[in-house]
Amino acid sequence: xxxxxxxxxxxxxxxxxxxxxxxxxxxxxxxxxxxxxxxxxxxxxxxxxxxxxxxxxxxxxxxxxxxxxxxxxxxxxxxxxxxxxxxxxxxxxxxxxxxxxxxxxxxxxxxxxxxxxxxxxxxxxxxxxxxxxxxxxxxxxxxxxxxxxxxxxxxxxxxxxxxxxxxxxxxxxxxxxxxxxxxxxxxxxxxxxxxxxxxxxxxxxxxxxxxxxxxxxxxxxxxxxxxxxxxxxxxxxxxxxxxxxxxxxxxxxxxxxxxxxxxxxxxxxxxxxxxxxx
Amino acid sequence: xxxxxxxxxxxxxxxxxxxxxxxxxxxxxxxxxxxxxxxxxxxxxxxxxxxxxxxxxxxxxxxxxxxxxxxxxxxxxxxxxxxxxxxxxxxxxxxxxxxxxxxxxxxxxxxxxxxxxxxxxxxxxxxxxxxxxxxxxxxxxxxxxxxxxxxxxxxxxxxxxxxxxxxxxxxxxxxxxxxxxxxxxxxxxxxxxxxxxxxxxxxxxxxxxxxxxxxxxxxxxxxxxxxxxxxxxxxxxxxxxxxxxxxxxxxxxxxxxxxxxxxxxxxxxxxxxxxxxxxxxxxxxxxxxxxxxxxxxxxxxxxxxxxxxxxxxxxxxxxxxxxxxxxxxxxxxxxxxxxxxxxxxxxxxxxxxxxxxxxxxxxxxxxxxxxxxxxxxx
Numbered sequence: 001x002x003x004x005x006x007x008x009x010x011x012x013x014x015x016x017x018x019x020x021x022x023x024x025x026x027x028x029x030x031x032x033x034x035x036x037x038x039x040x041x042x043x044x045x046x047x048x049x050x051x052x053x054x055x056x057x058x059x060x061x062x063x064x065x066x067x068x069x070x071x072x073x074x075x076x077x078x079x080x081x082x083x084x085x086x087x088x089x090x091x092x093x094x095x096x097x098x099x100x101x102x103x104x105x106x107x108x109x110x111x112x113x114x115x116x117x118x119x120x121x122x123x124x125x126x127x128x129x130x131x132x133x134x135x136x137x138x139x140x141x142x143x144x145x146x147x148x149x150x151x152x153x154x155x156x157x158x159x160x161x162x163x164x165x166x167x168x169x170x171x172x173x174x175x176x177x178x179x180x181x182x183x184x185x186x187x188x189x190x191x192x193x194x195x196x197x198x199x200x201x202x203x204x205x206x207x208x209x210x211x212x213x214x215x216x217x218x219x220x221x222x223x224x225x226x227x228x229x230x231x232x233x234x235x236x237x238x239x240x241x242x243x244x245x246x247x248x249x250x251x252x253x254x255x256x257x258x259x260x261x262x263x264x265x266x267x268x269x270x271x272x273x274x275x276x277x278x
Numbered sequence: 279x280x281x282x283x284x285x286x287x288x289x290x291x292x293x294x295x296x297x298x299x300x301x302x303x304x305x306x307x308x309x310x311x312x313x314x315x316x317x318x319x320x321x322x323x324x325x326x327x328x329x330x331x332x333x334x335x336x337x338x339x340x341x342x343x344x345x346x347x348x349x350x351x352x353x354x355x356x357x358x359x360x361x362x363x364x365x366x367x368x369x370x371x372x373x374x375x376x377x378x379x380x381x382x383x384x385x386x387x388x389x390x391x392x393x394x395x396x397x398x399x400x401x402x403x404x405x406x407x408x409x410x411x412x413x414x415x416x417x418x419x420x421x422x423x424x425x426x427x428x429x430x431x432x433x434x435x436x437x438x439x440x441x442x443x444x445x446x447x448x449x450x451x452x453x454x455x456x457x458x459x460x461x462x463x464x465x466x467x468x469x470x471x472x473x474x475x476x477x478x479x480x481x482x483x484x485x486x487x488x489x490x491x492x493x494x495x496x497x498x499x500x501x502x503x504x505x506x507x508x509x510x511x512x513x514x515x516x517x518x519x520x521x522x523x524x525x526x527x528x529x530x531x532x533x534x535x536x537x538x539x540x541x542x543x544x545x546x547x548x549x550x551x552x553x554x555x556x557x558x559x560x561x562x563x564x565x566x567x568x569x570x571x572x573x574x575x576x577x578x579x580x581x582x583x584x585x586x587x588x589x590x591x592x593x594x595x596x597x598x599x600x601x602x603x604x605x606x607x608x609x610x611x612x613x614x615x616x617x618x619x620x621x622x623x624x625x626x627x628x629x630x631x632x633x634x635x636x637x638x639x640x641x642x643x644x645x646x647x648x649x650x651x652x653x654x655x656x
Contacts, residue, residue, distance in 0.1 A: 173330050
C-alpha cells in the first residue's frame with residue numbers, strides 16, 4: 001500500500017514537471033525547427049520537421065552575413081557581461097559588509113537594498129531616462145550597464161547575504177589569526193566558499209538582462225548601441241516580416257545564454273563547505 | 279616563547295559584564311588550562327587573548343608588551359579551534375602554508391616548515407588532500423600543524439578535542455602533551471572537560487561566572503579546593519556535600535557534627551570559624567567506605583539504602599540514600615557483593631575531608647593530615 005502510494009506520488013510529480021517542461025520547451029522547439037525551414041515551409045506546415053524540400057538556411061545566411069547583427073551580439077555580450085561582473089562583485093562585497101560588520105545604519109541599509117526587490121525598476125523609467133539625458137549617457141552601453149546593475153543588485157545582495165552568513169565564524173577567525181587582511185579574507189576564503197551561490201545569482205540576473213527589450217529601446221536604440229533582443233525587431237516590418245531572419249536571429253540569441261548557463265551550472269554544486277568545520 | 283600577563287582584565291557586552299577583573303600570570307613554556315562550565319567566560323577570555331574580541335578593561339601583556347589594541351596577527355599567537363576551521367577549498371599543504379604565504383615567506387621556507395610540522399604530526403602523507411577527505415582526527419592534526427608552522431610565541435587551544443570520539447580524544451590528548459614538551463611552547467588551553475584539564479595542565483585555572491575561582495596545579499586543586507565550586511567541579515564523581523555544624527574550632531582543626539552521634543575532628547585551619555556556625559563537609563567519593571564491624575561505633579557514619587551500583591571494572595560506585603534524604607556516592611576499588619536495596623553504613627575518613635563555610639569558602643586543610651591520610655588509605 002505504502003509503496004503504491006509513493007509510486008503514485010512520484011508519478012504525479014513527474015507528470016506535473018513533465019507537462020510544465022513541455023509547455024516551456026514547445027515554443028522554443030518551434031522557433032528552432034522553423035528557423036531551418038523555407039518561408040513557404042514555415043507557413044504551410046508550421047509544426048512539421050524540416051523536410052528535404054522545406055530545409056533552408058536562408059535565415060541564418062542572412063543573419064550571419066549581416067555585420068550589424070554581429071555588432072548587436074557584441075553589444076549584448078558587453079552589456080550583460082559587464083553588468084554581471086559588477087553585480088556579482090559589488091553584491092558579494094555588500095553582502096559581506098552587511099553581514100560581517102556591525103556599523104551604524106547597517107539594518108537600514110539592508111532594508112533599503114531589500115526595497116529594490118519589491119519595486120520594479122521599470123516604474124522609474126521616465127526618471128531614469130531624464131537622468132541619462134542629463135548625464136549625456138543616452139545611446140551608450142554605459143547607460144544600460146548602470147541600469148542593469150541597479151536592477152540586479154538588490155536580489156544579489158539579499159541572496160548572497162544569506163550564504164555569507166553561513167560561512168563559519170571560526171573560519172574567518174582562523175584567517176584573522178593567520179594575519180590575513182579583510183580583503184584577502186573576502187576574496188580568498190569567503191568568495192570561494194559561496195561560489196555555488198554566486199553561480200546561482202549569476203544565472204538569475206543574467207537571463208533578464210540578456211532578454212530585456214525595454215531599456216535598450218528607451219535608453220540605447222541607436223544603431224551603434226542596439227542589443228540583439230532589440231535588433232531582431234528590425235526584421236519585423238509593418239507590412240512584411242522576414243520570418244526566416246527573425247527565427248534564425250532568435251535561435252542564435254539563445255546560444256550565448258545557454259553556454260553561460262552551462263558554465264555556471266557546473267558550479268551549482270552544494271556541499272562545497274564539507275570538511276571546513278566538524 | 280612568551281609569558282602572558284593579564285591584569286584586571288574585564289569584558290562587557292553592553293551593560294552585561296561577562297568577565298570580572300581577571301588577574302593571571304602565565305610563565306614562559308607553561309601549559310595553562312582554563313576550565314569551567316559552559317558560559318563561564320573561558321572561551322571569551324581566550325578570544326580576548328587572541329585578539330578576536332576587544333578587551334573592555336584592564337591590560338593584557340605578552341612579553342612585557344601591552345597588546346590590548348594589536349590585531350591577532352601582530353600578537354605572535356596561533357589558535358586551534360574546536361571546529362578545526364580548515365579552509366575547505368585548499369589542500370592540507372595550502373591550509374598549513376596560508377599564514378606564511380600571507381606574511382611573504384618564500385616557497386622553499388614554506389615547504390620546509392610545512393613538511394617538518396607534518397612529519398611531527400604524522401600527516402606528511404596527507405599533504406595533497408583536501409579537508410573533506412580527512413577523518414576528524416586527521417583534520418585536528420592539520421589544524422594543529424597550521425598553528426605550528428607559524429612558529430608562534432603562544433599557542434591557544436579552544437576545546438580542540440571535543441569533536442573527537444572518546445578513544446581518539448585520549449590519544450590526541452597524549453600527543454598534545456608530547457607536543458608541548460617538544461616545542462616547550464607557552465600554551466593556553468580551554469576545555470570544559472576536567473579530565474583533560476587534570477592530565478594536560480601544568481596549571482589549571484577554574485572559572486565560574488566570569489571570575490577565576492582558583493588557579494593552581496592539578497593536585498593542588500584536588501586536594502585544596504579554594505571553595506565549594508572548585509571542589510564540585512574537579513573530581514568525578516562529584517564530591518559529596520553534607521550540611522553540618524561546627525562545634526569546637528581552632529587553627530589545628532574543627533569538630534564538626536552532622537547530627538548527634540555523627541561527628542568528627544577535621545584537621546583544617548578553623549581559626550575563623552565560630553562554634554555553632556553552619557558549614558558543609560566535602561567528602562570525596564573515594565574517602566567514603568562501607569563501614570565494617572560494630573554498628574554502634576561513633577565517627578562520620580551514614581546509614582542508608584543502596585539505590586544504584588555502577589561497576590566500572592577497576593572500581594565501583596555506590597549510591598546511597600540516607601533516612602534524612604541525603605544522597606551520597608562512594609567509590610571503592612574492585613567489585614562489590616552489595617546489591618541495590620541493601621542497607622549499609624558508609625564511613626568517611628575524617629582526616630581527608632574538606633570544610634566549607636556558609637559562603638562556600640574552604641578552610642585550608644593541614645598538609646600533614648593529607649599525606650598521612652593518603653598513606654593510610656593507599
